[in-house]
Amino acid sequence: MSGFRIACAQYPIEPMASLDAWQEKIGRWVGEAVQGGAALLVFPEYGSMEIAASAPATMGDLHASLRTVMDAGEAMDAHHAALAATHQVHILGASRPVALDDGRIVNRARLFAPNGRSGYQDKIVMTRFEREQWGISGGDHLRVFHTALGVIGVSICYDVEFPLIARAQAEAGARLILTPSCTDSMQGYWRVRIGAQARALENQIHVAQAPTVGMAPWSPAVDENYGLAALYGPPVLNTPDDGVLSLGEEGASGWTYGAVDCAKVDQWREAGAVRPFAHWPEQYLGAPPSLPAVEVIDLA
Template identity: 50%
Template sequence: MIRLAACQYDIELYEQWDDYAEHLQQLVEEAVDQGAQLLLLPEYAGMVLTGQLPAAVRSDLHASIAAMQTLIPRWLSLCKSLARQHGVYLVPGSAPVRDADGCYRNRSWLFGPEGLVGTQDKLIMTRFEREQWHIDAGSGGLQVFETGLGRIGILICYDNEFPMLARGLAEQGADLILAPSCTDTEAGYHRVRIGCQARALENQIAVLQSPTVGFADWSPAVDENRGRAGLFVPPDYGLPADGVLALSSQLNPPNSEWLLVDLDLEALRKVRSEGQVMTRRDWPEQFLSQGN
């Protein structure tokens, strides 16, 4: 049994580094105090760093993305130290990172008790990212991380809406997919959630979703945010009939909130061999037969 924490993360304005660092420390401690072993924050949670930029810069989409690059290393160092201090796994969300080729990519990090475990880029861009943000697709492919809690993969927001990505992680042995998300409409949230639930069903794995919530008028990037945190599993023996193992109480809480939930990985794995259906086994066979 492992205890997971998914944050409904409110993008608040922190104009000074010390204020932001104290906020993140308190947020992490809140989940750790409730026994969390893995903490997930949402897609573009890193955009909160732009609050430290001058008002004229943070209110400009492209200027803010460029200027925040100098803040990212300090942020990652803080996240690394928090994971090590508390002996937990921490995904602090994602941020647009400028790579050596000059392109920006939407990147997420996984830190553990021993330091950085690895990174995962978003692979399929939404229209807004591609057409307005000018964020490029990641080129590193799919990563499965070996951790003390099990094999874990990360699919950022829109990536959960495409079956072949989760299938790739499942074939590499992932038991749990982390789904940090950022959606500005209720429809957007449900698209990602439905994707998460479908990927859990198809691959007989668990998918944990963490969304941004609230309104940040000071940021053109994450000004409107709607979503609910949830943990989704295949609806089968020993698991919830609707596949929803846990769901936060409301769509948009007034402040950041954690969803804490226990996941029995052995019960999940048992479904793959003794379940009512064998979607993990049967889906690829059917897919291949249709292609011949």
């Protein structure tokens, strides 16, 4: 499919008293995006942490809140999978902490296809809070997802600030990169946004950002949340002068919709006033560094 409608969540962190309450909220959000014509729904980084409020005795403890969310993880995945199948849409669920067999905890975002298949991307580069206070480890693999909508990559929040991650995904075929984010200041939001727009510029692709928003003083993990959902492209040819294809409203919550047309990527790269995707190797004066290996996951 060349063109489709994407919905990026500007998602409010709210105390979910139970798994049932969280399921009702997510079902309502998905239903609204489907009514809005979206074929791909993008939830934010760590949006899953609101389920920690279902254990009020421990929700104020940073590491205990992690355990609560990890314990609910399989049920959360099953709910996303069922909604994707019921509504025949693709859903990037909010990233969540996942415990690995070797004892490490990673920050994982899973993409659910309407045919029942799913695949995940772990965040690669940890922020200071994740590595110094929370004990979250970086992932050790990079993937792109072959879907009925096209090839999609996921660069979680801080990851999109590092050029070679998105570059490897773009060279592996990604025409769209999803950037779920969670930032506790407007400076943090702008760091991610600037990274997302830079990745759209240099790879001449679409980049979609979906942030958490709102205050959650009960949570030591996601207590302050700032950001605007958006879809970006390179400022070339038929895109807006600033490359912003759609943008949410500051201080609001809800879906921000945009039109993704993967066929435009080839136009941008071939007919644009500049060709940064093609000219990328020239910056290395003939000795380009190796890019991370990328695994292609078939969800089509």
